[in-house]
Amino acid sequence: MTLLLITSLFLPLFPLSIVLNGALTTLRHPAARCAVLLLWPQLGIGLLSIAQHAIPSYFVPWALLTSGLYALRLLTVRDMGRWAGLLATSGLALTWALAAAGADSMDLRLFAFWFSLPHALMALLVLPLTRRFGAAYAGLxxxxxxxxxxLSGVLTVTALAAVATPPFPGFFGLLRVLHVLDWAGAVTVLFIWLTWGWAATKLLQGFVFGAERMESDTDIGRASTLAFAGMLGVFIAVGLYSTGGGL
Amino acid sequence: MDKLIVLLPATPLLSALLITLLADRSRRRIARLSVGFSVLTFLLAAASLAFYLAEGRPQWASFAPGWGSLYLDPLTSVMSLMVAGISLVVHVYSVRYMAEEAGYTRFYILLDLMAAAILLMVAAGDLVTLLVAWHLIGVLLYFLLGHNAMRPAAQRYAFWTFLTYRLGDLPLVLAAVLLYETYGTAVLPTLFERIAAAPDAHTVAGIPMLTVVALLVALAAFARSAQFPLHTWLPYTMEGPTPVSALMHAGIVNAGGFIINRFAPMFVHAGGVLHLVFAVGLVTAILGSILMLTQNDIKKSLGYSTMGQMGFMFVECGVGAFSLAIYHLIAHGLFKGTLFLGAGSVIGNARKHDGVPHDDVYTFVVERKPLAPRLPWVLAAVITVVVPLLVLGASRWLMGGDSVGEQGGIILLFFGWVTGAQLLFATYRLRVDSPWRLMAMIILSLIIVVAGYTLIEHGFDLFLYPDRELSERIYAAASLPLATFEVLVMILAATIVVGWIATYYAAANGRAHRGSDASPLRLAFYSLISREFYVADVYAWLTQATLGLSRRLNVWSRWV
Incomplete structure (x- = not known):
């Protein structure tokens, strides 16, 4: 049980999720945040494999509550670094639903990856925004x-990937979760998904749309754009291949 | 044949990719490229319909086991042709209309992606592909409606649309998961075969599973097709570019009718849900029409008109006339697309000449013309009540409709009756030199329209539902108990006859205008309509309350 509680630091469950978000706030460099977002949940799944312990039934509602809480909070977060962290917490908490249903370690690793790579990329995108404007703050x-x-294009597509928009693998991962939950659980997850979409549009309206408030600056390079686009393209392809459509 | 189905959504997708790669080229080249691919898509859609007519059996093509498949059946071939046609018109129209706008290249990329997503939706051969396409349409529409990044109103209403569409996605996802869990397949033809083999095999909380799933599909359709109370986004999407409005009102908003038709084999086992669809459609049609009449902005008025038309489309589905809903969807798509694309010219003309006819007093006193005669009101009332009923009844009898078995046909007959009577009443009120001639011409037009409509609908039904048994079972599922139905028919018929006679009496005796004094009740009703039944206000309050809660939670948790 102790090991499970330690695991819930890495596959974040409220209030232990504060540790992950606290760490993300403390880390200043986007690359460090990106690394944490990618590795942190994988450590949790490693611990879960070691624990070999049946997951108590109350962990699933606890995970749904955590996911819902962070999704709701996401609606009014305007700092993109924090936004990526909160969204990752909301998505990664759902790993517990799959784990409780007996999914194997590889499935869990992949699921966590679907819900951490786009958020890690979001954390990376903080860098070009901060360089140009001093902060990555929606509405600024x-x-x-x-x-x-x-930059707008890359930011938009990454945000869509982060909120599990099809055909990104997060969506198919979400279908797997719905498949293992009961009625109430499935409806809760769907409303969480709805809230992520809402939060993404708010974020995009703060960055991408609206009146220009600053002098024009140089855009990100063609190479960076292609790198991001290529990574997201591969992400879609791998996701489609490995999830088999989710159902 | 398989390649044709794949090429349908792939062609606009390829166009979008090429435009992205050639983004630095001139605007004219980009537009030419996109229009060229649209022409190709239209030709492919026409070819796929021709191939289907030649082969006469559905085709299914898959890229991976159980998902990523496309299905070419009558519904797909008809819808593909319609979508490709409207998309082509919108592409051509946008070449000059959007020429002065920022983000020209982005607009064409989004337009092509939207065409690809809609074609993927209509051709989806499995639940997962359908879900992906269904959802992507909502996302792409958000970006198209918010194309003008500088206008806060465009962003606000694009967001409303996105959120409503997302809300509608939830029940469809849940329906897909339930269907897969119950029948063990996501492939649509196999799924429908298994449903037919074991329709009552499963229950959810004591309710037949298919009823629950049909309800979820209907909810998804309500949100997508702006049914009350999920309609608030539709009239406000006029903030988007006009070509997008045309595409949306002519194509995207019709997805509700399409999805109900796609799941027709399931609705056969969910008669109760069809009754709900009828009720929601009826309420939407009435409210949409009322709201349309009170607008003073042509585009917003067209928006509410679309809402009303979508209501009628759902009424048709609710009475079991599924193929009629598809015919309605196509007819509405074509005329509403034309109206939107011509709205600018209408506004331009209205600035020169308002087109409002002069009233009787003005004609007599200012223009010094004598008032033209009218038909005797009793005779006009009799013609109004009897002629449409005779025309509709005769056309239905000629088509061999089973008037007792297909209650849906009778209900639609009532709608036709009221509409035809409205037309004749409008004719009666006109002051013309030869009222008899005009009335005769209108009756002749009515006969041609009704006969044409009935013939086309009949042909459509035979084409879309070659399995006659399925078509009859849909009508049977939508039927009410015979005694209830007969009582309803009698009450409705009496109301219509008495209502029209009273209307004619009031019009003939000049009482139509006398009752227009602003009584408190009328004012209250008008204020209710002018606030659009406060539905949008309730949503705004809910949104603000949710954001307020989110803000408080973040403050309490110190943002970690």
Whole structure:
């Protein structure tokens, strides 16, 4: 049981999830945040494999509560680094639903990966925004689509991937979760998914759309754009291949 | 044949990819490329319909076991042709209309992606592909409606649309999961075969599983097709570019009718849900029409008109006339697309000439013209009540409709009756030199329209539902108990006859205008309509309450 509680630090359950989000806030460099977002849940799944312990039934509602709480909080977060952290917490908490249903370690690792790679990329995107505007804060700049179309495009697609928009693998992962939950659980997860979408549109409206408030700056390079696009393309392909459509 | 199905959604997708890669080229080249691919898509859609007519049996093509499949059946071939056609018109229209707008290349990319997503939806051969396409349409529509990034109103209403569509996605996802869990397949043809073999095998909380799933599909359709109370997004999406409005009102908003038709074999086992669909459609049609009449903005008025038309489409589904709903969807798509694309010209003309006819007093006193005669009101009332009923009844009898078995047909007959009577009443009120001639011409037009409509609908039904047994079972599922139905028919018939006679009496005796004094009740009703039944206000309050809660939670947890 102790090991399970330690695991819930890594596959975040409220209030232990504060540790992950506290760490993400403390870490200043986006690359460090990106690394934490990618590795942290994988450590949790490793611990879960070691524990070899049946997951108590109350862990699933606890996970849903955590996921719902963080999804709700996401709606009013405007700092993109924090936003990525909160969304990752909301998504990763759902790993417990799969784990409780007896999914094997590989499935869990993949699921956690679907819900950490886009968030890690979001954390990375904080860097070009901070360099140009001093902060990655929704509503501070606005109207990026007018003078930074590449950065806007990459930001938009990454945000869509982060909120499990099909055909990104997060969506198929979510279908797997719905498959193992009961009625009430499935409806809760769907409303959490709805809230993620809402939060993503709020974030995009704060960055991509709206009136331009700053002088034009140089856009991200073609190479960076292709790197992001390529990574997301591969992400979709791998997701489609390994999830087999989710159902 | 398989390649044709794949090429249908792949062609606009390829166009979007090419435009992305050639983004730095001139606007004219990008537009030409996109329009060229649209023409190709339209030709492919026409070819797929021709191939289907030649082969006469559905085709299914898959890229992976159990998902990623496409299905070409009558519904897919008809819908593909309609979508590709409207998409082509919108592409051509946008070449010049959007020429001065920022983000021209982005607009064409999004337009092509939208065409690909809609074609994927209509051709989806399994639940997962259907879900992916269904959801992507909502996402792409958000970006198309918010194309003008500088207008806060465009962003606000694009967000409303996105959220409503997302809300509608939830029941469809749940329905897909339930169907897969119950029948062990996501492939649509196999799924429908298994449903037919074991329709009552499962229950959810004591309710037949298929009833629950049909209800979920209907809910998804309600959100997608702006049914009350999920309609608030539709009239406000006019903030988006006009070509997008045309595409949305002519194509995207019809998805509700499509999805109900796609799941027709399931609705056969969910008669209660069809009754709900009828009721929701009826309420939406009435409210949409009332709200349309009170608007002073042509695009918003067209938006509410679409809401009303979508209501009628659901009424048709609710009475079991599924193929009629598809015919309605196509007819509405074509005329509403035309109206939207021509809205600018109408506004331009209205600035020069308002087109409002002068009233009788003005004609007599200012223009010094004598008032033209009218038909005797009793005779006009009799013609109004009897002629549409005779025309509709005769056309139905000619088509061999089973008037007792297909209650849906009778209900639709009532709608036709009221509409035809409205047309004749409008004719009666006109002051013309030869009222008899005009009335005769209108009756002739009515006969042509009704006969044409009935013939096309009949042909459509035979084409979309070659399995006659399925078509009859849908009508049977939508039927009410015979005694209840007969009582309803009698009450409705009496109401219509008495209502029209009273209307004619009031019009002939000049009482139509006398009752227009602003009584408190009328004012209260008008204020209710002008606030659009406060539905949007309730949603705004809920949204603000949720955001307030989110803010408080973040403050309490110190943002970690």
């Amino acid at each position: 700049q606005g109207g990026l689509i007018g003078h930074l179309p590449r």
